[in-house]
Amino acid sequence: MGEAPTGPVLEVKDLRTHLFTSRGVGRAVDGVSFALRRGETLGLVGESGSGKSLTCLSLLRLNPQPASRIVGGAVLYEGTDLLAKTDEEMRRYRGKRIALVLQDPMTALNPVFTVGNQIFEAIRLHQGARGSRLRKIAAEMMRLLRIPDPEQRLGDYPHQFSGGMRQRAVGAIALSGKPSVLIADEPTTALDVTIQAAYLEVLKEIQRRERLAILFVTHDFAVVARMCDRVAVMYAGKIVETADTWRLFDDPRHPYTVALLRSVPDVEARIERLYAIEGQPPSVFEPAKGCAFAARCPHAEARCHDEPPPDVPLEGGRAVRCWLFVR
Amino acid sequence: MIRVVFFRLMQSLVTLLITSVIIFALARTSGSPADLVLAPEATPAERQAYIERMGFDRPLAYQYLIFLKNALQGDFGKSLRTGQPATRLVFERLGGTLRLATVALLIALAISLPLGVVAATQRGRTWDRVGLGFALLGQSVPSFWKAIVFVIIFGVWLRWLPTSGVGTWRHYILPAVTLGWGVSAGIVRLLRSGMLEVMGSEYIKLARAKGLRESVVVWKHGLRNALIPVITFIGFMYGIIIASGVVIEVVFGWPGLGLLAYESTLWRDFPVLQLTVLLFTVIVIVINFLVDVSYGLVDPRVRGG
Numbered sequence: 001m002g003e004a005p006t007g008p009v010l011e012v013k014d015l016r017t018h019l020f021t022s023r024g025v026g027r028a029v030d031g032v033s034f035a036l037r038r039g040e041t042l043g044l045v046g047e048s049g050s051g052k053s054l055t056c057l058s059l060l061r062l063n064p065q066p067a068s069r070i071v072g073g074a075v076l077y078e079g080t081d082l083l084a085k086t087d088e089e090m091r092r093y094r095g096k097r098i099a100l101v102l103q104d105p106m107t108a109l110n111p112v113f114t115v116g117n118q119i120f121e122a123i124r125l126h127q128g129a130r131g132s133r134l135r136k137i138a139a140e141m142m143r144l145l146r147i148p149d150p151e152q153r154l155g156d157y158p159h160q161f162s163g164g165m166r167q168r169a170v171g172a173i174a175l176s177g178k179p180s181v182l183i184a185d186e187p188t189t190a191l192d193v194t195i196q197a198a199y200l201e202v203l204k205e206i207q208r209r210e211r212l213a214i215l216f217v218t219h220d221f222a223v224v225a226r227m228c229d230r231v232a233v234m235y236a237g238k239i240v241e242t243a244d245t246w247r248l249f250d251d252p253r254h255p256y257t258v259a260l261l262r263s264v265p266d267v268e269a270r271i272e273r274l275y276a277i278e279g280q281p282p283s284v285f286e287p288a289k290g291c292a293f294a295a296r297c298p299h300a301e302a303r304c305h306d307e308p309p310p311d312v313p314l315e316g317g318r319a320v321r322c323w324l325f326v327r
Numbered sequence: 328m329i330r331v332v333f334f335r336l337m338q339s340l341v342t343l344l345i346t347s348v349i350i351f352a353l354a355r356t357s358g359s360p361a362d363l364v365l366a367p368e369a370t371p372a373e374r375q376a377y378i379e380r381m382g383f384d385r386p387l388a389y390q391y392l393i394f395l396k397n398a399l400q401g402d403f404g405k406s407l408r409t410g411q412p413a414t415r416l417v418f419e420r421l422g423g424t425l426r427l428a429t430v431a432l433l434i435a436l437a438i439s440l441p442l443g444v445v446a447a448t449q450r451g452r453t454w455d456r457v458g459l460g461f462a463l464l465g466q467s468v469p470s471f472w473k474a475i476v477f478v479i480i481f482g483v484w485l486r487w488l489p490t491s492g493v494g495t496w497r498h499y500i501l502p503a504v505t506l507g508w509g510v511s512a513g514i515v516r517l518l519r520s521g522m523l524e525v526m527g528s529e530y531i532k533l534a535r536a537k538g539l540r541e542s543v544v545v546w547k548h549g550l551r552n553a554l555i556p557v558i559t560f561i562g563f564m565y566g567i568i569i570a571s572g573v574v575i576e577v578v579f580g581w582p583g584l585g586l587l588a589y590e591s592t593l594w595r596d597f598p599v600l601q602l603t604v605l606l607f608t609v610i611v612i613v614i615n616f617l618v619d620v621s622y623g624l625v626d627p628r629v630r631g632g
Contacts, residue, residue: 062535064527087541095538102536107529111628112551122537157627173537 030237043228116154126177243318404598424583434507443518466512521553562618
């Protein structure tokens with residue numbers, strides 16, 4: 001995969017994607033920034049509705065339109081801003097440089113075409129292969145994802161595949177363009193735990209070999225611990241804390257991260273009641289004046305309610321968006 | 328599979344039987360053929376003799392059973408008007424109707440597939456309105472009126488197209504467009520709503536994420552899925568085309584089953600009318616069966632496995 005690049009392969013700066021509905025404008029993605037280096041996995045965690053999926057789709061400019069629109073920021077792929085590209089130029093980045101794996105393998109494949117046909121499509125597009133070479137590459141891709149009997153299974157339809165195999169087929173499609181960035185939007189949420197583990201292992205292995213950069217969206221901390229080098233915690237459309245995975249687990253700083261980690265059930269602790277964060281996240285249509293978490297935060301001060309907190313860089317390359325760390 | 332086919336066959340036979348009872352009884356409510364077949368100056372005695380000779384004085388149920396017994400042997404009687412076997416008269420006309428209905432259906436598909444897709448992808452914009460407006464007009468304006476207006480515009484004023492009869496491909500245009508337009512509405516609406524649903528699905532998102540051109544995403548990944556319910560609908564519409572074809576064949580003087588049905592109704596030509604209607608029924612049954620079979624071709628999930 002060439003020489004070591006200097007900067008991050010994907011850098012997102014102050015990305016804003018707003019919803020435009022009859023209820024008004026919703027700030028679903030409200031100033032998201034992060035950087036992703038080759039060979040690295042960045043976890044994006046947060047509750048449902050925090051804007052994780054919309055962030056992913058916005059990176060490829062596949063956010064639902066006209067219901068939502070990217071209203072600001074930059075998505076830099078090796079330094080070029082994808083938001084400034086024409087639709088046709090943008091299309092050439094999809095699958096080829098940045099690939100996407102979706103959450104639900106049961107619905108991600110087109111039911112009326114064979115799995116082979118859908119993999120061929122990607123290979124033909126990105127590698128220009130035809131005929132028997134096309135079949136060969138497709139079978140290789142399936143073997144790479146450890147789908148058994150690839151040659152025979154190319155002719156199968158999605159409904160003839162199990163959930164785990166479908167997600168691998170989606171993976172084979174995504175990796176057919178030899179992308180350098182893979183966006184995985186909760187790829188294992190719909191899978192059984194054992195199938196999940198096997199899938200993650202395959203993904204890790206491919207990442208190591210191809211030096212793939214992965215943005216891994218999940219709300220499962222067990223998966224984060226297993227997969228991610230760094231974690232970004234998202235709350236109400238903003239990233240509130242970024243840190244190396246082990247540091248985040250050992251020593252969470254943002255009150256939301258602390259609460260989030262406390263709400264993860266621990267089998268060994270044998271606690272009677274599960275911890276739940278009090279209250280609800282604010283509606284994207286009525287953003288809080290200050291910090292979005294202030295209303296639920298046990299440490300909230302007066303200014304937390306009045307002014308949005310800045311992003312505070314801390315030791316070890318981590319950052320927290322919280323007034324408590326401003327001094 | 329064999330059980331399914333057998334079941335469908337039995338079902339079809341019951342349908343045919345019921346249709347035959349209805350048309351047999353209904354035809355006879357229009358009056359006696361004696362009024363039309365015999366000369367106006369025929370004496371009551373001559374009239375009575377005719378009725379007895381034809382068996383019209385027997386109870387209706389008895390007449391029906393005789394008809395059924397003969398029909399099972401392939402004998403549908405002779406035309407009261409011309410004396411020719413009903414089967415010959417009817418089968419002569421079958422091709423004309425099937426050709427017209429098929430051309431009409433093709434025209435309907437050629438118009439409504441693009442309109443339905445474009446209406447969905449341009450939702451709320453000009454083409455969406457054009458598509459729905461066109462469809463609504465075709466559906467709500469009665470076909471006999473459309474036929475007459477077309478004749479006036481293209482036949483009388485512009486003199487572009489023949490207004491009656493058969494012969495060249497140009498004779499197909501007016502009747503087929505009239506028929507096809509009428510059924511386009513259903514396809515446009517069904518396809519539009521189907522496309523709107525399909526285009527919001529995850530596999531469309533994935534197809535786009537692959538980097539496929541939007542045209543491939545819409546016309547391959549989208550349309551192929553949205554077509555599944557449309558295919559079923561086509562069987563239903565084929566029946567509508569054939570049924571509304573009666574009016575169109577009369578207006579355009581198209582020598583098909585519809586015109587024959589019309590004529591034999593006027594002449595109280597019971598044997599011909601009965602066979603024509605039964606043949607309509609058979610056509611609709613066969614088309615529906617073919618649609619059910621083709622369903623498996625379009626949707627791999629139905630094939631099982």
